Amino acid sequence: MAETDIYRASTFAPVNIAVIKYWGKRDTKLNLPTNSSLSVTLSQDDLRTHTTASCSASFISETLTLNDAPQDISGARTQACLRELRSLRQKIETADPSAPKLSTMNLKIVSQNNFPTAAGLASSAAGFAALVRSIANLYSLPSTPTELSRIARQGSGSACRSLFGGYVGWNQGTQADGRDSVAYSVAEQSHWPEMRALILVASAEKKDQTVATSTLFQHRVAHVVPGRMEAMEKAIRERDFPGFADLTMRDSNNFHATCLDTSPPILYLNDTSRAAIRVCNAINTARGKLVCAYTFDAGPNAVVYYLAEHTDAVAGTFKGILGSALEGWEGAKGRDVNAGSVPEGLENVGEVLRKGVGRVILTGVGDGPREVEEHLC
Amino acid sequence: MAETDIYRASTFAPVNIAVIKYWGKRDTKLNLPTNSSLSVTLSQDDLRTHTTASCSASFISETLTLNDAPQDISGARTQACLRELRSLRQKIETADPSAPKLSTMNLKIVSQNNFPTAAGLASSAAGFAALVRSIANLYSLPSTPTELSRIARQGSGSACRSLFGGYVGWNQGTQADGRDSVAYSVAEQSHWPEMRALILVASAEKKDQTVATSTLFQHRVAHVVPGRMEAMEKAIRERDFPGFADLTMRDSNNFHATCLDTSPPILYLNDTSRAAIRVCNAINTARGKLVCAYTFDAGPNAVVYYLAEHTDAVAGTFKGILGSALEGWEGAKGRDVNAGSVPEGLENVGEVLRKGVGRVILTGVGDGPREVEEHLC
Missing domain, CATH: 3.30.230.10 (Ribosomal Protein S5; domain 2)
Structure with a gap:
């Protein structure tokens, strides 16, 4: 050596x-x-x-x-x-x-x-x-x-x-x-490989910064999350998408509610996020069951989970609203999505969404870290 | 007869x-x-x-x-x-x-x-x-x-x-x-007549309609509100504006957090509301104490409470941001407000606010129903 x-x-x-x-x-x-x-x-x-x-x-x-x-x-x-x-x-x-x-x-x-x-x-x-x-x-x-x-x-x-x-x-x-x-x-991943995710990347916005002093926080920690962890693991084991979707949306709502209940409040969800939530609700309502689930981290980007079989119902609706010219629909995954029509009553929501979303990313559940031979140095 | x-x-x-x-x-x-x-x-x-x-x-x-x-x-x-x-x-x-x-x-x-x-x-x-x-x-x-x-x-x-x-x-x-x-x-009213309210009337927006199924709701009812009622009555009895303001903002946050924690979530606060919250926080931070308090009902309109002595610090800052041409600053109450400069770092927030606020209403604490001689029929 x-x-x-x-x-x-x-x-x-x-x-x-x-x-x-x-x-x-x-x-x-x-x-x-x-x-x-x-x-x-x-x-x-x-x-x-x-x-x-x-x-x-x-x-x-x-x-x-x-x-x-x-x-x-x-x-x-x-x-x-x-x-x-x-x-x-x-x-x-x-x-x-x-x-x-x-x-x-x-x-x-x-x-x-x-x-x-x-x-x-x-x-x-x-x-x-x-x-x-x-x-x-x-x-x-x-x-x-x-x-x-x-x-x-x-x-x-x-x-x-x-x-x-x-x-x-x-x-x-x-x-x-x-x-x-x-x-x-x-x-x-192989247990439930059909899970897809559409990410709506919001146009840049500065983050709020604050310290959490929420009165609802302890309630979330003590009473909300423990039961949900168990229920979510069960939904995943049983490949129960409606169960997965319901818990995902509820927990995102609860998390953001907890953020809002601080002084000063943290409001990660903006008008673009609100519009994405409405589109998801409209898709689920039109189907009569939960076929998609939004979730938001500490920012306005929506991540929308759905199963491969509902690609057109979910990603297609967003493609119809956002327009196929938006960055992210190119490539095999994006091209294969058939743009649907804008659900009734969502014309105004669509306008907000088109203004606020900078690009989309189409992806899905994946594997863990991969050792690769391509070195960067 | x-x-x-x-x-x-x-x-x-x-x-x-x-x-x-x-x-x-x-x-x-x-x-x-x-x-x-x-x-x-x-x-x-x-x-x-x-x-x-x-x-x-x-x-x-x-x-x-x-x-x-x-x-x-x-x-x-x-x-x-x-x-x-x-x-x-x-x-x-x-x-x-x-x-x-x-x-x-x-x-x-x-x-x-x-x-x-x-x-x-x-x-x-x-x-x-x-x-x-x-x-x-x-x-x-x-x-x-x-x-x-x-x-x-x-x-x-x-x-x-x-x-x-x-x-x-x-x-x-x-x-x-x-x-x-x-x-x-x-x-x-005569106990604390100095209380003022600036209402930022947001441009029209349709309301969400939903039924509350919040997990945080019971927590609010059982653990949050009772103590706050008592503390708020005390703050009013003692004319303690910082106490009044702190409770007012916390309760508005808590209320909207509870609305957000429903399925589907209710998001009354829009980007205009967020901007109003930031301006209030900036005013309070600049003064080093609570001189104003925002609160939001079931809609995006901000109501900002402050005391008469802080009219320029609070209403004046909003007048500086919104521009004195906006509807509502006319009349004795509005004309007397001296428009302040836009606080540093709030330039973008100001833009959102100017776009989203349709008019302001300047008012304050008042008396109860008045019998009047002017009949409408």
């Missing part, structure tokens, strides 16, 4: 969009949540962070690059992840003296998102999952995704769920050190 | 805007609420319903007219009010045989609002308060405002609070027949 040998490992990691929302921390340093949550991992064919982790005795400093821009690697959250991963590598090196001393070398981490970071698509979840997964690969760690999820959580809470594909739970845990606050697989 | 004698009485009745919100009914027929509420009665110089009640043996049918348009008088809510008032009149006629038999005559009721009905300004509250008060005057009923509030409540829940001036509570009551679900005076 020469002094200048460079070790590399690369991975894709996916975005996940929660259907039972994570909101509130019982420990801000460790990102320990006040309630459990559950998400769908979205396909890396459409949305992913690609990260290469490399190390070498020749690297004179540690660096982190995202989308070609240097990032601060000294932040407490990133350092917590690196410290944990190095410590696991050290155990290997101690047990096997012939193993290269990677834990002593500087790291060079290079990441690329294939989607706009500013789009409010939980890029930090994919980012920290990719960082942790790529270094775990570089270090040949035997850790399971659940073990790595404990580390990724310290980078960004919801990152722990991006270590898995399919349908993923995050157990809030009870331990003070967070060792049981980890992600787990509720069901693989 | 000739067969053709016409008996008349006329009244003004005020609008009230709740600071602890009424939301949810335990009895829809009697308009019995699931929680107590509290409001500020606004000045009839600016906002009022003017109603003339007349009756005559020569009237061949009963009629109700609002803003020159005939209304259906046979609705259950109106009829409940008329039945109760007639029954009280009958007692007088039984006790005093010389009293004219007004209870047997047809009524002609004519009403005029001095504000646009469509502006979402709780016109039904002023309307039913004026209807009940004018007929009570016509019938020379000895009933107290609290007794009349029990009747007006059956017309429109919040109408019961418009029987009083100043600061008014509505006790939810516990009786099944609603006899203890009545309004009461928390404090007269």
Whole structure:
């Protein structure tokens, strides 16, 4: 082994969009949540962070690059992840003296998102999952995704769920050190592969920033979420879309209600979000059953879940309203959607939506992080 | 007394805007609420319903007219009010045989609002308060405002609070027949006459309609409102504006959070409302204390409470943002407001506000229904 040998490992990691929302921390340093949550991992064919982790005795400093821009690697959250991963590598090196001393070398981490970071698509979840997964690969760690999820959580809470594909739970845990606050697989992608997601990316808007002091928050944590976690896992196990959809919309509503009940209030939903909700309600009403479900994270973007068989009913209606010229309908997935007519009474809503949506992303449930041979450095 | 004698009485009745919100009914027929509420009665110089009640043996049918348009008088809510008032009149006629038999005559009721009905300004509250008060005057009923509030409540829940001036509570009551679900005076207008209200009337928007199935609703009813009622009465008794403002904003937030946590969700707050909230927060932040408080009823109109001494800080800031050309700044109250500069960082918010606000109304705390000599018929 020469002094200048460079070790590399690369991975894709996916975005996940929660259907039972994570909101509130019982420990801000460790990102320990006040309630459990559950998400769908979205396909890396459409949305992913690609990260290469490399190390070498020749690297004179540690660096982190995202989308070609240097990032601060000294932040407490990133350092917590690196410290944990190095410590696991050290155990290997101690047990096997012939193993290269990677834990002593500087790291060079290079990441690329294939989607706009500013789009409010939980890029930090994919980012920290990719960082942790790529270094775990570089270090040949035997850790399971659940073990790595404990580390990724310290980078960004919801990152722990991006270590898995399919349908993923995050157990809030009870331990003070967070060792049981980890992600787990509720069901693989293959269990219910028909799940699709249409993302309406809202035109840029600045976020509200505030501290949560909601009187409804404790109610959500204590009385709303626990029952919903159980019901959602059941709906997924039984591939019960109406059940999944009902819980998804209710939990999004409840989460945003809790945000609104703070001083000052946080109003992530704007007029574009309101319009998207009305379109979803109109689609479900027209079908006489729940065939789509909206959910909103901490921003105005709507993520609309539906099953492949209802692509025209759901994505087609949105295509009819938004117009097929809008960015995102190109490509095989978008072209195959047949634009439907604008539901009656939604003409005004359509106008609001056309003004507020900058692009759409068509995707669906996907697999967990993929090790790839294409290195970014 | 000739067969053709016409008996008349006329009244003004005020609008009230709740600071602890009424939301949810335990009895829809009697308009019995699931929680107590509290409001500020606004000045009839600016906002009022003017109603003339007349009756005559020569009237061949009963009629109700609002803003020159005939209304259906046979609705259950109106009829409940008329039945109760007639029954009280009958007692007088039984006790005093010389009293004219007004209870047997047809009524002609004519009403005029001095504000646009469509502006979402709780016109039904002023309307039913004026209807009940004018007929009570016509019938020379000895009933107290609290007794009349029990009747007006059956017309429109919040109408019961418009029987009083100043600061008014509505006790939810516990009786099944609603006899203890009545309004009461928390404090007269003269106790705290400096209270002002700036109403931002949003450009017309259709309302969502839905049934409340909120999981947070029970929490609001059982745990949030009771303590707030007590704290609000204390703030009013002590003329503690920061306390009043804090509770007012929190309760508006909580009410709208509860609306949002329904399926389908009710989102009364639009981008214009969001902008108004941000301006209020900026004004309070700049002053380092609470000098204004927003509240929203079931619609996007902001009502901003402040004290007379902070007119320029509050109304002046809005005048600076909205421009003095907007309808509503004319007249003595509006002209006297000195337009301030747009707070830093609120340039974009101002644009949203200018687009969404159609007119402003400047008013303040006012007195209760006034008997007037000007008859409409």
